[in-house]
Amino acid sequence: xxxxxxxxxxxxxxxxxxxxxxxxxxxxxxxxxxxxxxxxxxxxxxxxxxxxxxxxxxxxxxxxxxxxxxxxxxxxxxxxxxxxxxxxxxxxxxxxxxxxxxxxxxxxxxxxxxxxxxxxxxxxxxxxxxxxxxxxxxxxxxxxxxxxxxxxxxxxxxxxxxxxxxxxxxxxxxxxxxxxxxxx
Amino acid sequence: xxxxxxxxxxxxxxxxxxxxxxxxxxxxxxxxxxxxxxxxxxxxxxxxxxxxxxxxxxxxxxxxxxxxxxxxxxxxxxxxxxxxxxxxxxxxxxxxxxxxxxxxxxxxxxxxxxxxxxxxxxxxxxxxxxxxxxxxxxxxxxxxxxxxxxxxxxxxxxxxxxxxxxxxxxxxxxxxxxxxxxxxxxxxxxxxxxxxxxxxxxxxxxxxxxxxxxxxxxxxxxxxxxxxxxxxx
Amino acid sequence: xxxxxxxxxxxxxxxxxxxxxxxxxxxxxxxxxxxxxxxxxxxxxxxxxxxxxxxxxxxxxxxxxxxxxxxxxxxxxxxxxxxxxxxxxxxxxxxxxxxxxxxxxxxxxxxxxxxxxxxxxxxxxxxxxxxxxxxxxxxxxxxxxxxxxxxxxxxxxxxxxxxxxxxxxxxxxxxxxxxxxxxxxxxxxxxxxxxxxxxxxxxxxxxxxxx
Numbered sequence: 001x002x003x004x005x006x007x008x009x010x011x012x013x014x015x016x017x018x019x020x021x022x023x024x025x026x027x028x029x030x031x032x033x034x035x036x037x038x039x040x041x042x043x044x045x046x047x048x049x050x051x052x053x054x055x056x057x058x059x060x061x062x063x064x065x066x067x068x069x070x071x072x073x074x075x076x077x078x079x080x081x082x083x084x085x086x087x088x089x090x091x092x093x094x095x096x097x098x099x100x101x102x103x104x105x106x107x108x109x110x111x112x113x114x115x116x117x118x119x120x121x122x123x124x125x126x127x128x129x130x131x132x133x134x135x136x137x138x139x140x141x142x143x144x145x146x147x148x149x150x151x152x153x154x155x156x157x158x159x160x161x162x163x164x165x166x167x168x169x170x171x172x173x174x175x176x177x178x179x180x181x182x183x184x
Numbered sequence: 185x186x187x188x189x190x191x192x193x194x195x196x197x198x199x200x201x202x203x204x205x206x207x208x209x210x211x212x213x214x215x216x217x218x219x220x221x222x223x224x225x226x227x228x229x230x231x232x233x234x235x236x237x238x239x240x241x242x243x244x245x246x247x248x249x250x251x252x253x254x255x256x257x258x259x260x261x262x263x264x265x266x267x268x269x270x271x272x273x274x275x276x277x278x279x280x281x282x283x284x285x286x287x288x289x290x291x292x293x294x295x296x297x298x299x300x301x302x303x304x305x306x307x308x309x310x311x312x313x314x315x316x317x318x319x320x321x322x323x324x325x326x327x328x329x330x331x332x333x334x335x336x337x338x339x340x341x342x343x344x345x346x347x348x349x350x351x352x353x354x355x356x357x358x359x360x361x362x363x364x365x366x367x368x369x370x371x372x373x374x375x376x377x378x379x380x381x382x383x384x385x386x387x388x389x390x391x392x393x394x395x396x397x398x399x400x401x402x403x404x405x406x407x408x409x410x411x412x413x414x415x416x417x
Numbered sequence: 418x419x420x421x422x423x424x425x426x427x428x429x430x431x432x433x434x435x436x437x438x439x440x441x442x443x444x445x446x447x448x449x450x451x452x453x454x455x456x457x458x459x460x461x462x463x464x465x466x467x468x469x470x471x472x473x474x475x476x477x478x479x480x481x482x483x484x485x486x487x488x489x490x491x492x493x494x495x496x497x498x499x500x501x502x503x504x505x506x507x508x509x510x511x512x513x514x515x516x517x518x519x520x521x522x523x524x525x526x527x528x529x530x531x532x533x534x535x536x537x538x539x540x541x542x543x544x545x546x547x548x549x550x551x552x553x554x555x556x557x558x559x560x561x562x563x564x565x566x567x568x569x570x571x572x573x574x575x576x577x578x579x580x581x582x583x584x585x586x587x588x589x590x591x592x593x594x595x596x597x598x599x600x601x602x603x604x605x606x607x608x609x610x611x612x613x614x615x616x617x618x619x620x621x622x623x624x625x626x627x628x
Contacts, residue, residue, distance in 0.1 A: 004613045005605040007551060011558035012601035016594065018559070019566035039590060047594075059555050066531045066556070067422055067523040070563065077523030078441065082515035084492060139492050140508060145499070149491065163587050170591045171598065178598045236610055261612035273600060274607035278561050290612035320564045335611070 010052055013044045014060035021072035037072045038127065038157060041092050042119035042164035045099025047171070049180045053096035061092050087134015091127045098122035103181035111172050111182065116165035118181075123164070124157050188250045189370065190214040191235060191342065196244035198230055198393075205230045207393040209244070213372070219381035219401065220374045221408055222390035228374045231390065232344045235372065236264035249341045249370075262291055265335030265369070267345040271327035280306070280322075280330055281315040287338040305337045309363075325356030332363065345373040349380060378405050422527055423478075427471040429525040434534035437522045444518065448511050454503060457510045464517045475524055479517075489513075532556065554614055562600070569596050 017040035045053035060070065069076035071089065080089055099122025106114040128150060136146040171178055191213040198206040206227050222228050233239040234246055237253035237260045246253050253260050268274045277283040284302035289295060306312050311329075319327065328348060335343065345364075349357045361380055364371060375381055387404040389397040397404050429437075451457055468475045489509055496505035526534075532553065539549045573589045608614065 002605075002609070002613075004608055007555055007614065008558065008605040008608060009601050011555045012562055012597055012604065014555075014559045015562040015566050016597045018563045019570050019593065019597075020590070036587060036590060039587075043590075043594060047598075059552075059559060062535075063556055063559055066535075067526065068560070068563075078438075078519035079516040079523065080519075082445065082519045083512065084489075138512060139496070140504075141496070141499075145495065149495065163590060167591050167594050171595060174595055175598055238606055238610060257609040258613045261610060264610075266607070266610035268603065268607055268610075270603070272565050273603035274610075276561060276604070276608065277557055282557075287611045319561070338611075 006052055009048060010056040010059060013040070013048060013053070013056040014063070016040055017044065017057070017060050018068075018070040021070060036160070038088075038095075038123055039160040039164055039167075041095050041127065042099050042123035042161060043167060045096035045101075045122045046103045046115045046118050046164060046168050046181060047179055048096075048100065049104065050097045050100035052180070053100040054093040057092040057096040061089055064089065082138075084135050084138050085131065086138060088127060088131040090134065091130025094130060095122045095127035098126040100181055107182050111179075112165050112169050114182075115168040116161055119161035119164040120158070123161055124154065127157075128154070189341070190247075190249070191370070191372070192245075192247045193234075194245040194247075196234065196241045196246060198227075198234065198239065199242045200230075205393055206234075206241070209393070209395065211388065211395060211398070213370075213386070215385035216370055217384040217386070218370070218372045219384040219387045220372065220390060221376075221378070221381070221387060221404070222396070223412075226390040227393040228390050229346055232266075232346055232372060232374060235342065235344055236260040236266050238266075261287065261340075262338065263340055264342045264344060265338060265340035267328075267331050267335060267343070267348050269347045269350050271324065271331045274331055275319050275327060275334075278318055278320075279315075280317045280319065283319065283330055284334050284337050287334060291338060301337055305333050309333060323356075324351050325353065325360070328352060328356075328360065329363075332360070336367070336369075341369060343367065343369045343371045345371065345375075347374050347376060349375065349377055378409060381405065423471075423474050423524045425472055425474050427475075427525060429467075429471050429521065432525075434522075434526045434530045437526060438534060441515075441519055441522060445515055448514065451511070452504075452507065454507055454510075457507050457514075460514050461510050464514050464521075467521060468517070471521065471525060475521065478520065478524055551614060558604070562604070565600065566593070566597055569593060569600075 017037060020036045020040045041057060044056050047053070048056060064070050064076045064080060065078060067077045071080060080086060099118045102121045103115060103118035106117055108114075109117075128147075132143070132146050132150050135141070135150060136143060139146065141149070168179060172182070177183075193209050193211050196206055196209040197204065209231070220228050220231065230239055234241055235248055235253060237255060237257040240254060248260070249263055251260065251263055253264075275283055277286060281299060281302050284305065285295065285298035288298035288301055293301065303312070303315055306314050309329075311333075314330075319330070322330065328351075332343075332348075343364075349360065352360070357377070357380065364373075365383070373381070373384075381387060382401050382405070384401055387397075387399060387401050388395055389404050389408055397407060448457075448460070451460075468479065489512070492512075493505050493509050496508055523531075536549060539552055542549060542552070570589070570593060573592055577589060
């Protein structure tokens, strides 16, 4: 694939994540609304693969830092990186990388379980590692405390991993070439 | 006939995942205005993409105003301008001025030269106030005009339009047609709106990757219309 | 439309972006050891005065903090429960000060200025043969296509509601993703048709001089 095409894909996935911030948050059983945006992080990794996925998320976070209000709820600007959820934002590229890497490792499995596990690994395990670390640094809490505050979001994110896998499955039917982690 | 201003296809074949999209196509276009018609899936879009190298044939030769599109779209972009169906798919920059300058910078102009030329073509088309405008504030017709100007400013020899009017209202359509009438370029246009092709010099009717009919609009368009009309009960 | 930047000139607008960023960085380090509540409250007050000095539109931007309020409350409650209200107040105030100041930089700095201030950070990328200009181009593409995809989402949601859809809005993620993949194919094609992103040191194409 040409370099230009990769660049367009990277930028368009970043734009997709931004647009997903517009889908109204889904009120989940725990009472904490979950945004669709981290779904995009999982998708970027699973669809574009580790490097392009990470680059597209890095681009997204970079433009947020430049002042574009692209995080869900219209948040943006440098303030995001000073807030309690800064770790999550910074973790986006790493989460996408991990999801993409895992998707390649599991590419012999059927698409649904492969992308589900990849999305859980990148979008939950790795992303929360960053999110909890960030929360701990900024709030000065202990590890266990910080983790328990963030744990309320996990059920919602599990749902998102399932959604990411069903999106990947649907795309695989219509546009199989678009899932770069399952080529070759 | 001078080789420098014709588009020539010689036994061109194009495959896409085992199926033949274009089948042993040969023709030579010297007319200023060429229309391409045909039902969906007849190979129209593939044909025009071969002209600027976006697609490469599996066999056969193509020569466009003396140049071989096998050099790739990047090399062809100076000679062949391409207008796509949906302006939102081709406008890359947030403002009109940046959009118009882009191709020029690719051609090697400095940023300042490019901006001057961009402003020049806007003035020429009575749109001098557009330069700083945000693309998303324009209507669909205005966006399509930006696309056309962005290509014209590069001074290509051939202008290809792939169903450029699909999303436009009738008035905008006529206005853009008036603009096309004045252009010195060779124009190759795909259109499902047969009316827009009435003043053209030649019409190719494609069917199953082959030329089904080839002639003047007066010869080809009524037959095409009749062939489709049969399906309306 | 897509930036929080305020086109309302103020003294802070005129300060170079690099200085503002450096200032924020220093302050974020300096504020950490501050354990005096009065001092911290003073800093918070100072921040609000800073907003006021920039003008009314800046003050209106303080609303942006609203979505964060529940989380702040949660942090405050947990922190006062485990280590006392004093350190809880210190913590929340410190966070507010830093978020507000960072946001103020965003409000008063044009995107391209911010980009120019941050660009030197990309210099190491040259080692990996990545041209910083490609990054600038990617940013441009992103900014251009966010409104396009947002329009796609709006259309999808309208169509969804028009057919009585209520639950499972997330299903829209499927057509949205498919449409953005298609869009990215089209854009790549249109880009190639206009000569690609080789915006650097391309030799002038000959036919332009000869015409």
